Every structure is written in C-alpha cells, then in structure tokens.
Amino acid sequence: xxxxVQTQNIQLLNSSFDVLxxxxxxxxxxxxxxxxxxxxxxxxxxxxxxxxxQDIWYWLGDNQHVDRLLxxxxxxxxxxxxxxxxxAEDAESSDRLAASLFFSDSTTSGDENxxxxxxxxxxxxxxxxxxxxxxxxMRANPRILEKRLREQFNELIxxxxxENPNTELGSVRIILLDGLDELASLRHGDQSTMEQLLALxxxxxxxxxxxxxxxxxSRGEHSIRRALSTSQTGFTEWLVPADSVDDVTLYIQDSFSxxxxxxxxxxxxxxPSDGEVSMITTAAGGLFIYxxxxxxxxxxxxxxNPITQFAHLLxxxxxxxxxxxIDKVENPFLPLDRLYTRIMVHIHHSVLPDxxxxxxxxxxxxxTMNAWTLVSASNVLAYERHTAYSALEQLGAVxxxxxxxxxxxxxxxxxxxxxxxxxxxPVRSGDFVLDMDKANTHVWWxxxxxxxDANDTGPSMHIHSLYPIQFRSLLxxxxxxxxxxxxxxxxxx
Numbered sequence: 290x291x292x293x294v295q296t297q298n299i300q301l302l303n304s305s306f307d308v309l310x311x312x313x314x315x316x317x318x319x320x321x322x323x324x325x326x327x328x329x330x331x332x333x334x335x336x337x338x339x340x341x342x343q344d345i346w347y348w349l350g351d352n353q354h355v356d357r358l359l360x361x362x363x364x365x366x367x368x369x370x371x372x373x374x375x376x377a378e379d380a381e382s383s384d385r386l387a388a389s390l391f392f393s394d395s396t397t398s399g400d401e402n403x404x405x406x407x408x409x410x411x412x413x414x415x416x417x418x419x420x421x422x423x424x425x426x427m428r429a430n431p432r433i434l435e436k437r438l439r440e441q442f443n444e445l446i447x448x449x450x451x452e453n454p455n456t457e458l459g460s461v462r463i464i465l466l467d468g469l470d471e472l473a474s475l476r477h478g479d480q481s482t483m484e485q486l487l488a489l490x491x492x493x494x495x496x497x498x499x500x501x502x503x504x505x506x507s508r509g510e511h512s513i514r515r516a517l518s519t520s521q522t523g524f525t526e527w528l529v530p531a532d533s534v535d536d537v538t539l540y541i542q543d544s545f546s547x548x549x550x551x552x553x554x555x556x557x558x559x560x561p562s563d564g565e566v567s568m569i570t571t572a573a574g575g576l577f578i579y580x581x582x583x584x585x586x587x588x589x590x591x592x593x594n595p596i597t598q599f600a601h602l603l604x605x606x607x608x609x610x611x612x613x614x615i616d617k618v619e620n621p622f623l624p625l626d627r628l629y630t631r632i633m634v635h636i637h638h639s640v641l642p643d644x645x646x647x648x649x650x651x652x653x654x655x656x657t658m659n660a661w662t663l664v665s666a667s668n669v670l671a672y673e674r675h676t677a678y679s680a681l682e683q684l685g686a687v688x689x690x691x692x693x694x695x696x697x698x699x700x701x702x703x704x705x706x707x708x709x710x711x712x713x714x715p716v717r718s719g720d721f722v723l724d725m726d727k728a729n730t731h732v733w734w735x736x737x738x739x740x741x742d743a744n745d746t747g748p749s750m751h752i753h754s755l756y757p758i759q760f761r762s763l764l765x766x767x768x769x770x771x772x773x774x775x776x777x778x779x780x781x782x
Contacts, residue, residue: 312410322377332375337536363529366578373467392468405441450497470507534575586686643680649728
C-alpha cells in the first residue's frame with residue numbers, strides 16, 4: 290500500500306501543478322491572510338496605525354538591510370494581528386507577498402509539522418523556478434514532507450538558495466508570521482518548535498543570499514526573545530503599544546457614524562453626545578480590543594438596539610462594580626474586564642453552567658481534539674441545539690457564533706484571547722471563572738459516555754454512526770482502541 294502511494298506521488302510530480310497539489314495537502318488550512326476561515330479578520334481602520342505601518346514599510350523598502358527579520362510584539366489586544374493583516378493585503382496587492390501564516394489557538398501540534406510545506410506552497414504558487422526546484426526535490430525523495438522540521442527547511446528552502454545564489458525573485462520577498470506565541474507546542478510549555486523555526490530563519494540568511502524579509506508578531510514572550518537573542522545575526526524589534534489613543538478615538542467615532550447610518554429611524558443624528566463618546570474612549574485607554582469589543586456590544590445584531598446597549602455600557606463605566614476584585618494599579622486591563630463582566634452578567638443564571646461548559650469546550654486544548662464546531666460541541670456535551678444557542682446568545686460581542694445552517698461546518702470561537710484570559714483568571718472574572726480542570730474532566734467523561742453508548746449497542750456497531758458528526762475527529766484512535774478492547778468485534782471506524 291505504501292509503495293502504491295509513493296508511486297502515485299511520483300506520477301503526480303511530473304508537473305509543477307501537481308507539486309502544488311501535493312504541497313497543498315500537506316499545508317495548514319486556514320492560515321493564509323485571505324483564507325475563508327479568517328473571514329472575520331479585518332485590516333486597520335482607515336486613518337489608524339499609520340505611523341507604525343509607515344515605519345514597517347520603510348524597513349521593508351530599505352535596500353541596505355543588515356537584519357532580515359522584524360519582530361513586532363506587544364500585549365493582547367494591542368492590534369498586532371490587524372497590523373499584520375493590513376501588511377499582508379497591501380503586500381499582496383503590490384506583488385510583494387511571498388507567504389503569510391496566521392497562527393491561532395486552534396493551531397494544533399500536528400499542524401506544526403506542516404509549517405515548512407505551507408510556506409513552500411505559497412512561494413511556489415508565485416515563483417515558477419522555485420516550483421520546478423520543489424518538483425525535482427520531491428521526485429528525488431517523495432517522502433521529504435514527512436521529515437522533521439529542520440530537514441524540510443534545509444532541503445526545500447535553504448538548498449534552493451544555495452544551488453541558485455543569483456536567482457531573482459523580483460519583488461516577491463515578504464513573509465509574515467503572525468501569532469508565533471500561539472504555536473500549540475509553546476502553549477504546552479515546549480519551546481523546541483518555536484526555537485527551531487526562528488533558528489532556521491536566521492540561519493538561512495547567514496549562509497545564503499535569500500532575499501526574504503520576515504515580519505513576525507507575538508506577545509512579548511521571553512522564550513521568543515531568548516531564541517532571537519542567541520542567534521548570530523541581528524534582528525529588528527518593535528513594540529506595538531496598547532495606548533494608541535488617537536487611533537482608537539478615530540475608530541470609535543467612525544463606528545458610531547456607521548451605527549447611526551444603520552438605524553436612521555431609531556437614532557438621533559446627534560447621538561451619542563461628545564461627553565458619552567469621551568467616556569468610552571477614555572475607558573478604552575487606547576486599547577483596540579477594548580474599543581472593538583465595546584462596539585460589538587453596542588451594535589450587537591442579535592439585539593438591534595444600540596441605544597440600550599450603549600446605556601448598559603455607560604452604566605458600567607459610571608459605577609464601581611460591587612464584584613470588582615482588583616484595582617487599576619494591579620490590572621491595566623481593568624476596563625476590559627469590566628466590559629467582559631458586564632457581558633457575562635447578562636447571561637441568565639439558569640443557563641450559565643451550560644455557557645461555561647461550552648466555553649470550556651472551546652478552550653479545550655488537547656491535541657487529540659480537532660473538531661469544535663457548535664454541532665460537535667453540542668453532541669459531545671449532550672446538548673440540544675436550542676440549549677446551546679440559548680447558552681451562547683448573550684456572547685455575540687466576544688464569541689463568533691455560527692448561524693444554525695452553518696453550525697455543522699463552522700467553529701464557534703472566541704474573538705480574542707483576552708476574553709479567554711479573563712475567564713481563566715479567578716481574580717479577574719470572579720463568579721464567572723472557568724475551571725479548566727473541571728471542564729477538561731467533564732469533556733472526557735462525555736467522551737466516555739459516548740464510548741459506553743457505543744459499547745451498549747452491541748458488537749459490530751460503528752461508533753461514528755451513533756452521532757451526526759465525524760466521530761473520528763473527536764477521539765484519538767488509541768483511546769477508542771483501549772476502551773473497546775473488551776469487545777473485539779466493536780469497530781470504532
């Protein structure tokens with residue numbers, strides 16, 4: 290069987306187009322800047338972030354580059370991903386983008402094996418001579434994409450520039466890596482993949498004349514700083530501040546203008562007052578994630594009542610909450626926490642346990658689980674559709690909730706990690722804290738329930754036929770095999 294697959298791969302490698310097809314199958318889906326899986330990603334609001342964008346483009350346009358890597362870092366909610374998204378769109382429109390990878394908390398450890406193939410695929414789409422080189426290398430070794438990260442990088446990227454030192458790639462030379470701190474291995478305490486990737490990037494420009502310019506973004510992780518600092522070549526480092534007051538003010542003012550246009554019969558042209566706008570811009574403190582979350586709360590399409598929503602928000606800003614647990618000195622994101630608390634307060638106490646269970650499922654970080662659509666969550670947690678939607682209906686400002694007709698295919702996800710951090714901190718979220726130990730335990734008990742249901746059906750029953758989702762995407766094969774070993778006739782697949 291293996292020989293047959295290898296023969297098919299070799300046959301496919303007879304054309305550059307087929308090389309792209311094979312690379313595509315070994316690429317991480319949904320990480321490109323224009324992927325449909327990133328449909329909610331936005332570029333910088335017009336007129337904002339102009340200074341840092343101009344600085345980045347100046348750096349990218351400097352023909353006397355000593356450093357080939359620019360590291361943008363800053364706190365959660367500072368707008369790093371939006372800046373990288375804007376760079377990607379503008380670089381693509383000017384034919385300068387070689388590749389873009391946007392990592393997120395849905396990126397798994399398994400995906401990390403495909404980082405090199407993902408970069409190679411995007412470059413090969415644009416550069417025909419590189420496409421031909423990949424065809425040659427993969428024809429010589431059809432299993433190269435199964436090698437470790439270092440071997441793939443050296444064989445498919447470094448080798449090309451060693452063998453073709455004078456190759457001109459034209460203007461295509463910008464590679465963007467966003468959310469490097471979201472690598473699954475790094476989240477689990479393993480720094481090896483991140484350190485190796487950065488070392489390979491830096492080493493590439495030590496031993497070759499590769500024309501690439503890399504822009505990576507992350508929070509200010511000490512591990513990333515250490516990895517870059519140990520390299521023999523330099524890098525440029527810029528902080529993305531979380532206090533862009535003028536930019537956030539412009540964004541908020543423009544957003545209110547859009548809301549007024551959306552509801553001309555409901556909203557007075559003078560709404561809101563300058564004083565009310567000042568209150569929200571002051572509370573945002575230049576933090577884009579606060580401003581965007583506030584606007585989502587005000588313009589919640591499920592409620593269609595921005596005046597009432599804004600009044601709720603103002604009441605939060607006007608008063609000190611009884612359950613406030615930390616003061617501003619201890620928590621610079623206290624205004625954001627207050628907003629998240631206000632959103633959570635609207636969840637009825639009768640459905641709050643279900644809400645927290647669903648949020649726990651969304652944050653469940655086990656590598657063995659790669660399906661977290663709303664349907665999969667409902668099936669695993671044994672919720673009816675109406676129960677799941679009832680539990681989530683108040684969270685439109687912080688959660689992307691698919692429509693009913695998309696619930697089987699689209700993930701439900703938290704808009705920004707700052708909300709997850711709020712939920713996981715008992716000091717910040719108080720009564721709404723999410724105990725992930727309990728959440729993880731509950732999910733695994735649900736898995737065991739599903740397996741027990743399968744066992745109870747008797748021999749020769751396919752487990753995945755019991756539930757209207759792709760069952761194999763929910764449980765690791767080893768878990769199924771171990772659980773079902775007492776029934777040898779039970780076929781989990």
